[in-house]
Ligand SMILES: Nc1ncnc2c1ncn2[C@@H]1O[C@H](COP(=O)(O)OP(=O)(O)OP(=O)(O)O)[C@@H](O)[C@H]1O
């Protein structure tokens with residue numbers, strides 16, 4: 249209320265200031281319960297985990313009794329060959345599934361982006377695998393991979409070919425779990441790509457046809473570049489998820505044979521349940537969290553960068569309009 | 572440069588027929604303009620010629636070759652889209668050169684062509700920009716440039732000037748007219764602006780609701796419209812239509828009685844009822860004129876004025892030479908030349 253007669257009540261300036269401050273604080277008051285839940289529900293467990301990662305802690309102890317060991321868990325892990333192997337397996341697994349799923353998902357979307365009757369039914373069928381619980385997916389594939397009664401080896405046998413030790417050979421096991429993951433998650437990439445494709449400007453594609461572009465050239469020069477932002481986000485989402493996969497592999501191979509399919513999350517599970525080292529398990533979780541965090545931040549930065557670029561482009565358009 | 576023929580072209584969308592049996596031949600190197608009100612099927616016709624829209628029935632021939640079922644890229648044509656259809660991820664230069672790059676043309680040659688066309692269209696300063704950073708008019712010019720850099724045998728334009736301001740539109744129209752003298756190409760041009768149609772077209776095709784109402788040179792359409800629709804559509808300000816009757820070599824209506832030339836009105840109905848069409852420019856001021864005209868609205872344009880008044884109860888627009896502005900409320904004596912008179916059958920709307 250600067251200058252001029254104040255028409256509003258109350259007249260007392262002190263009261264007015266207090267009231268205005270209260271008004272400004274109101275939104276925070278409403279958000280407070282949610283923040284509290286978030287803090288307790290999210291930060292408390294993470295804080296707990298960070299704290300535990302500095303302890304030498306076995307499940308028989310209460311957390312207060314555990315010995316504080318500083319960075320020993322972290323340093324120890326850096327030299328731990330089994331942990332290193334699990335990181336390597338995780339990286340191979342994540343890189344393989346994401347690249348295969350991207351190629352297959354985008355390829356399918358490009359093929360099925362047609363106005364044909366029955367297409368909506370086909371699309372629904374395609375996304376079914378995504379809706380099955382991971383445990384069930386693991387079980388289904390374990391049975392299909394079964395050395396003697398599984399559908400794959402029976403088929404191979406009926407063709408007169410040698411059976412393949414899908415899950416029992418270290419050479420095949422990782423490939424087998426990759427195939428299962430690809431089966432489950434390609435639909436995710438497919439759906440997002442299809443949505444991106446269907447929102448492309450139709451007329452630009454028509455212009456490309458008149459300009460003499462073949463089907464393949466339309467894909468390469470027009471469709472893929474225009475889908476790129478969606479594809480990048482999709483790939484990052486899949487990558488983050490691939491680093492955290494657990495149930496499917498747990499059910500199919502439980503990390504074996506040997507360490508061939510032991511991804512980090514399985515390693516954590518074993519460290520805690522089998523080796524009873526809660527502190528080391530927590531430190532591994534922190535390492536995994538860091539990897540995922542880096543990816544998430546990358547995604548966030550990418551979004552920011554695009555927003556900034558769009559804003560600049562719009563500003564220049566406004567300039568052009570004015571000129 | 573091939574002749575383009577449309578034979579009995581039909582188009583259904585779902586169940587609805589938007590075009591029935593269109594027949595049209597466009598001569599070698601001709602500039603054909605399709606005009607008509609919104610929704611009459613101009614874009615549809617153009618898109619069928621381009622191969623972007625399936626043909627329900629009929630044939631399209633380019634230079635004697637049946638292209639009805641061919642892909643757009645096998646028809647050797649360039650097109651400017653009504654909604655620009657620029658490639659959002661390419662800058663102006665790459666948008667314009669896309670077709671040339673697909674043809675694997677020599678880099679230096681591509682560069683030269685893009686620069687030449689950009690120069691003509693005033694886009695030189697914007698070559699590095701993406702379409703999203705351009706104004707509507709600039710985008711439209713890029714769309715135009717993308718077609719002009721190409722060496723296609725046929726150019727299709729779908730309202731390429733609709734988003735430009737009046738001055739720029741005038742410039743671009745002149746530029747197009749000049750381009751058209753320079754390059755002997757088939758050009759098919761869609762517009763609903765009849766000034767564009769009249770100034771650019773060798774031949775004009777007037778369409779209405781998926782049908783061709785008349786095909787002819789601008790002069791033919793202006794002087795001898797074959798029906799009421801074409802008469803009303805071509806010419807600005809538009810033709811006045813008045814109910815009348817044929818009586819003893821004259822046509823008579825409320826507020827006017829005009830002599831007919833010999834042999835006119837042969838086809839009139841037995842009742843003698845006709846619709847009289849008079850262009851605003853058909854009137855002239857004459858001391859001996861037999862039409863008294865009280866001015867209700869006077870728009871002074873300089874050398875001429877457009878006056879609005881009444882003949883009987885019908886509102887009429889008149890365009891006359893005016894050395895000085897005409898005042899509202901003044902009564903003028905107007906005359907009409909018999910050969911400026913158009914007569915139409917009120918039922919069939921055909922010219923008599
Ligand atoms: N995809 C479509 N599905 C159904 N009807 C359509 C479709 N496209 C066009 N039409 C109809 O076809 C008719 C002709 O459309 P067209 O786009 O050719 O008109 P136009 O003469 O170009 O009009 P404008 O001057 O407004 O661009 C219209 O009645 C329109 O409603």
Ligand SMILES: [Mg+2]
Pocket residue numbers: 613614615653729
């Ligand atoms: Mg149109």
